[in-house]
Amino acid sequence: MTEDELIAAIRAEPGLPPPATPAAVKAAEEAIGHPLPPLLRRLYLEVANGGFGPRDGVLGVSGSAYEHHDEWADIVDVHTTLERPEGRPGMVWLFDWGCATWSLVDCTDPDGPMWAWDPGGEPSLSPQNMTLAEWLAASLGGNLENAYETGGLTAIAARRLLPDDLPRDLASRRPLSDDEIVARVREIIALPAPAPAAAVAEAEDAIGRPLPPLLRRLYLEVANGGFGPGGGLLGVPDASAPRPGTDLVECHELFTAAPRLLVPDGMVWLCDWGSTIWSLADCRDPAGPMWVWDPVAPGEAPAAPLLPQHVSFAEWLTAWLEGVYGEGFSPAALRHG
Structure with a gap:
């Protein structure tokens, strides 16, 4: 799925808030200290200021009409309130799964590698082995949320490391009685x-x-x-x-x-x-x-x-x-x- 195809698919999702203003995106990047991944910036500017992605969607930037989170107004609000995960700069708290579990995007890489924060895990911060584009593509149709519900973020990361190699002999065989x-x-x-x-x-x-x-x-x-x-x-x-x-x-x-x-x-x-x-x-x-x-x-x-x-x-x-x-x-x- 190309970036344009992904953006078109997300744009087709119902109930999205209006896009962000360029000034709000620029202000967020200045507060974070890193430019947002190009795909995330495009989505904010061309599609919606938050609200896309799994469940009720990711947080937006300032001025977002996103109303699904009771604690946080936007990504800058979270970024300036919570400590940097393990001191890593450029990490942005993007999506709250609940129970203190978050998905974060690494703004130091234009591809936007996704990370998981789970204070009960060892370690608390772990790579998801997928880019922002892959994460959002998996959210379309609910697959990402379904994976989280049936396995968890650690399991999702592990699955991303399993190549779909040619199978061993799985063909139908004469079963034992x-x-x-x-x-x-x-x-x-x-x-x-x-x-x-x-x-x-x-x-x-x-x-x-x-x-x-x-x-x-x-x-x-x-x-x-x-x-x-x-x-x-x-x-x-x-x-x-x-x-x-x-x-x-x-x-x-x-x-x-x-x-x-x-x-x-x-x-x-x-x-x-x-x-x-x-x-x-x-x-x-x-x-x-x-x-x-x-x-x-x-x-x-x-x-x-x-x-x-x-x-x-x-x-x-x-x-x-x-x-x-x-x-x-x-x-x-x-x-x-």
């Missing part, structure tokens, strides 16, 4: 206990659909999650578990139930690969077709965040049992399923 898969998974040591039948039934009620039969069997007969690739599949909520954690019903309520609706109703978030990448199973089909969620893959244009894997749940688990998703596997390859 359900009995063979259950037997093979049962051989794994240190799995949690199976889920109670009542917990599985309650999870299906919460999702509004029955789980794929193989997944239900594994929960009831083998383990309440913990098996599978990556960090293992999420389980169902079980109050009797010694250390309850994130489960597929919690993720369903966060990302699928209204008003979020990040994916079609009936899909369940099963496996968190990290780096904003998830594997989901489609409960609308007993075979449990698998899908991948990857909202901020590297690229010039916004990509579809949800992609079919063209494998059933049984085929997906068979690939895992045969070592396809083993050490060294890049979850970015799932985009080529």
